[in-house]
Amino acid sequence: MPLYFIIYSALFWLPVCLFVLFFFHKLPPGIKRSYWLTTLAMAVISVIMEYFYLKFDTWTFSERIDPLLGIWFGKAPIEEYVYWFGATPFCLSLYLLYGRLLGRKNA
Numbered sequence: 001m002p003l004y005f006i007i008y009s010a011l012f013w014l015p016v017c018l019f020v021l022f023f024f025h026k027l028p029p030g031i032k033r034s035y036w037l038t039t040l041a042m043a044v045i046s047v048i049m050e051y052f053y054l055k056f057d058t059w060t061f062s063e064r065i066d067p068l069l070g071i072w073f074g075k076a077p078i079e080e081y082v083y084w085f086g087a088t089p090f091c092l093s094l095y096l097l098y099g100r101l102l103g104r105k106n107a
Helices: 003-022 029-055 078-101
Strands: none
Touching: 003 078, 029 078
């Protein structure tokens, strides 16, 4: 069972989808644009970092420890993209939600 994929999909993508469905439409246009631009910039940076880390053997992937889905983009499995592309919108969503809960007017 690909726990790595399941855990990071549930931890990152489920809350982000709920955020976008129920809260994102209430944000001002400038905040929405910033949200997507930051997510895009961090996605590009994350992919570059990932390939540097793999090139210099900072980490590797072992199916003996945790089975992977078997879908690879270059030297990185799809699970890494789920993690890297999910972390930024998740953190931004939390930031905006906390701002709203704490009473900031622009969030």
